[in-house]
Amino acid sequence: MGLNMERNRIKIEFLVHDLKVPLAVIEAGLLSLLQKVEKYGPLTEKQTKVLERALRNTVVTRTLVNDTLELGRSSAGIINKNYFSVARFIRETLIEVFDLIDQALADEIRARESLSDLKDVLANRGIILDVPEGLWNEELCLDESKVKQVFRNLLNNALKYRKNRVTLSFETREGRLYISVGDDGEGIPANFHRKIFECYFQMDMQTNHCVRGHGLGLAGVQVLIEDMGGELFLESDMGKGATFTVRIPL
């Protein structure tokens, strides 16, 4: 890495680091309003809902900030494995993602515990969830926050670029976890299959489309997967949707 690149990386990390304090203040403020009713006054049901949603998302942001700093520290490829429940992992990630784009769906997911109920709720919104019952009830030993960041970014892209349908499938085979995220959108022509993993690259960069992101998601996904010793496969062509498959050794 060049000296300038390294300096830039440190500057960005420093900025992320300094987000911690204001974020903690926001989180503490929301918590106070929710928990110290005698001091700050009672809340209506609607106010409580708004504050709870804001609080959940500060927690998500705090996790992201910590993950980013952790990523910087572990650029040598150090990973933090822990046992986590597949069911909880999938439900949590879906709730985090939909909390930002479809609150009603997030609430419905929160209300469903069983796999078949969850599948039904998602299918109503064009999202096909395909997880074997056995895996749903299993615990996996992986770097959960890295796997979550990967899944969340692929899901956000699929939801952004789909026409109608998104397919999510989870599977373990020969000591590996496979996560596959597919959509039925415009797809990605073969000559872009490499480029989209570069920082800041977006296919519709030249056109006048309003910028819908930063072109950083897939670059980050690639780094995290490499850290975990995994691989990413892309199957896509113009007009044929895109399917990203991640393979991580267990």
Ligand SMILES: Nc1ncnc2c1ncn2[C@@H]1O[C@H](COP(=O)(O)OP(=O)(O)OP(=O)(O)O)[C@@H](O)[C@H]1O
């Ligand atoms: N499922 C998809 N279908 C079609 N194009 C995709 C898909 N996923 C990614 N792309 C293309 O790859 C580019 C890079 O994706 P990436 O996730 O890195 O950035 P982004 O989604 O544009 O922004 P960010 O993730 O930083 O918010 C996108 O701008 C888009 O052109």
Ligand SMILES: [Mg+2]
């Ligand atoms: Mg993205």
